[in-house]
Amino acid sequence: MDKAVILLSGGLDSATTLAIARGGYDCYALSVDYGQRHHAELAAARQVAAALGVRDHRIVSLDLTQFGGSALTDTAIAVPTAASEGIPITYVPARNTIFLSLALAWAEVLESRDIFIGANAVDYSGYPDCRPEYLAAFERMANLALKSAVEGRAMRINAPLVALTKAEIIGRGAALGVDYALTVSCYQADADGRACGRCDSCRLRRQGFAAAGWKDPTRYQR
Amino acid sequence: MDKAVILLSGGLDSATTLAIARGGYDCYALSVDYGQRHHAELAAARQVAAALGVRDHRIVSLDLTQFGGSALTDTAIAVPTAASEGIPITYVPARNTIFLSLALAWAEVLESRDIFIGANAVDYSGYPDCRPEYLAAFERMANLALKSAVEGRAMRINAPLVALTKAEIIGRGAALGVDYALTVSCYQADADGRACGRCDSCRLRRQGFAAAGWKDPTRYQR
Numbered sequence: 001m002d003k004a005v006i007l008l009s010g011g012l013d014s015a016t017t018l019a020i021a022r023g024g025y026d027c028y029a030l031s032v033d034y035g036q037r038h039h040a041e042l043a044a045a046r047q048v049a050a051a052l053g054v055r056d057h058r059i060v061s062l063d064l065t066q067f068g069g070s071a072l073t074d075t076a077i078a079v080p081t082a083a084s085e086g087i088p089i090t091y092v093p094a095r096n097t098i099f100l101s102l103a104l105a106w107a108e109v110l111e112s113r114d115i116f117i118g119a120n121a122v123d124y125s126g127y128p129d130c131r132p133e134y135l136a137a138f139e140r141m142a143n144l145a146l147k148s149a150v151e152g153r154a155m156r157i158n159a160p161l162v163a164l165t166k167a168e169i170i171g172r173g174a175a176l177g178v179d180y181a182l183t184v185s186c187y188q189a190d191a192d193g194r195a196c197g198r199c200d201s202c203r204l205r206r207q208g209f210a211a212a213g214w215k216d217p218t219r220y221q222r
Numbered sequence: 223m224d225k226a227v228i229l230l231s232g233g234l235d236s237a238t239t240l241a242i243a244r245g246g247y248d249c250y251a252l253s254v255d256y257g258q259r260h261h262a263e264l265a266a267a268r269q270v271a272a273a274l275g276v277r278d279h280r281i282v283s284l285d286l287t288q289f290g291g292s293a294l295t296d297t298a299i300a301v302p303t304a305a306s307e308g309i310p311i312t313y314v315p316a317r318n319t320i321f322l323s324l325a326l327a328w329a330e331v332l333e334s335r336d337i338f339i340g341a342n343a344v345d346y347s348g349y350p351d352c353r354p355e356y357l358a359a360f361e362r363m364a365n366l367a368l369k370s371a372v373e374g375r376a377m378r379i380n381a382p383l384v385a386l387t388k389a390e391i392i393g394r395g396a397a398l399g400v401d402y403a404l405t406v407s408c409y410q411a412d413a414d415g416r417a418c419g420r421c422d423s424c425r426l427r428r429q430g431f432a433a434a435g436w437k438d439p440t441r442y443q444r
Contacts, residue, residue: 062284069331087369094326097367101323104316109291129367137363144356145319147309147349 001026003112004158005103008057010044011185012205013118013161016173018052020160021116023176028110029057030103034095035065037072037079040193044184051179060102069093072187079187081198087126088200090187096129100138100157107155108148119159123166123204135159166208174214181217194221223248225334226380227325230279232266233407234427235340235383238395240274242382243338245398250332251279252325256317257287259294259301262415266406273401282324291315294409301409303420309348310422312409318351322360322379329377330370341381345388345426357381388430396436403439416443 004025008014021027031045042059049057068074070092080088096119103115119130128134139157143149161169173180185205186195195202197220209216226247230236243249253267264281271279290296292314302310318341325337341352350356361379365371383391395402407427408417417424419442431438 058288060284060288062282064327066280066282067327067331069327087372091369092327093330093369094323094364094367097326097364098320098323101316101320104319105286105289105291105314108315109289128369128372131366134363134366137359137366141356141359141363142316142319144353144359145316145351147313147315150309150350 002114003028003055003110004114004116005030005107005110005112006054006116007099007103007118008045008049009118010041010048010183011118011201012173012180012183012208013120013169015048015052015178015180015183016169016176017116017118017161018048018054019173019176019178021158022052025114027052027054028106028112029054030106031057031059032099032102033059033061035063035073037075038184038187038189040189040191041184044182044193047182051182058106062098064092064095067093079199081196083200087128090125090200091127094129096127096134097138104142104146104155108146111148111153113153114156114158116158116160118161120161120164120169122164123208125200125204130162132159132162135162165211166204167211170208170212170214181219190221194219196221224336225250225277225332226336226338227252227329227332227334228276228338229321229325229340230267230271231340232263232270232405233340233423234395234402234405234430235342235391237270237274237400237402237405238391238398239338239340239383240270240276241395241398241400243380244274247336249274249276250328250334251276252321252328253279253281254321254324255281255283257285257295259297260406260409260411262411262413263406266404266415269404273404280328284320286314286317289315301421303418305422309350312347312422313349316351318349318356319360326364326368326377330368333370333375335375336378336380338380338382340383342383342386342391344386345430347422347426352384354381354384357384387433388426389433392430392434392436403441412443416441418443
């Protein structure tokens with residue numbers, strides 16, 4: 001089977017994306033320890049990678065708290081628990097661009113032509129780097145950047161969830177055997193991975209399970 | 223003055239780029255400790271940043287040796303000392319894309335709209351991520367990725383050297399007061415920053431000084 005690199009945060013969307021990718025690829029999961037407030041997602045990523053059976057799982061260390069600018073990378077900025085207008089402060093500057101760039105490096109060395117990302121532009125926080133037009137522009141850029149692409153092996157950025165609702169994502173993943181109890185979506189999960197139940201990410205996740213008609217397996221702090 | 227983020231490797235091109243940028247911007251220099259074989263370039267970057275007077279200089283740690291795939295990130299692959307056909311093995315997968323992505327993050331937090339990179343597509347090793355078409359595609363992608371761009375503050379990727387010969391670059395930098403004795407270009411510089419004189423980067427640099435009619439200030443190992 002061909003190889004694919006899957007960006008795996010440890011959340012619901014990336015776990016589902018991995019489950020989809022493993023239907024057609026040897027999977028290499030890539031996570032980033034970027035100093036995220038919800039560090040527990042990395043333990044979840046390890047469990048998801050093990051449960052779904054990847055060929056390799058790398059956790060790259062890259063301290064984005066040295067730039068800050070987000071509630072996820074600066075502890076002085078609180079995670080909002082009420083809906084707000086516009087792009088919320090949980091946006092991390094250039095995050096998906098950085099993660100996809102790291103995936104490019106690994107994919108090229110693996111001689112893979114496929115990267116998977118769980119980006120979604122339906123039930124999402126409005127981050128610009130989750131939209132299809134961004135992903136298309138990244139792919140185009142990548143195919144001008146990489147030696148392998150210039151030599152004829154084009155790179156594809158696959159975002160199989162981009163146009164699905166959260167309920168559709170959950171239905172898809174459940175059908176593929178994803179154990180969502182392992183995943184951590186909460187922006188301020190505690191060290192044990194228990195969710196706050198109040199942040200944007202918790203809200204989208206909870207609504208998704210409700211809309212899908214599935215019991216929510218999330219462990220909440222209270 | 224407006225702020226700019228300048229990618230500073232410690233080599234000749236990035237030092238010249240910083241000298242150009244400081245003519246119009248408050249400069250924030252960004253280097254990456256990626257496990258490069260020529261680690262001495264980082265000490266050079268510190269000296270160049272100090273000599274040219276930047277507002278801040280950050281060195282981000284990101285271990286690209288965990289992916290390898292290049293003579294610069296895998297010590298098992300020798301640095302070529304003879305010219306070769308095609309893109310040489312000193313190409314580092316996705317390097318400029320990773321570096322520019324990190325620059326995006328910092329620039330967005332600084333509320334800067336300008337990133338400078340010393341990419342050159344004339345006297346260069348043929349790396350695809352140094353070409354103008356790549357840089358244009360990166361800029362286009364960035365302006366779909368960033369919250370600040372979506373909200374109206376477009377990001378520019380400035381590559382003032384992209385169409386210059388090495389001799390023109392040296393002439394430009396010398397006129398701006400760059401002390402090239404501080405810079406390290408060699409792919410296998412020793413710990414003291416002394417150059418091998420034989421790799422691709424040394425060859426391009428040496429020919430540049432000769433063509434410019436300048437005394438080569440490079441310290442060689444022998």
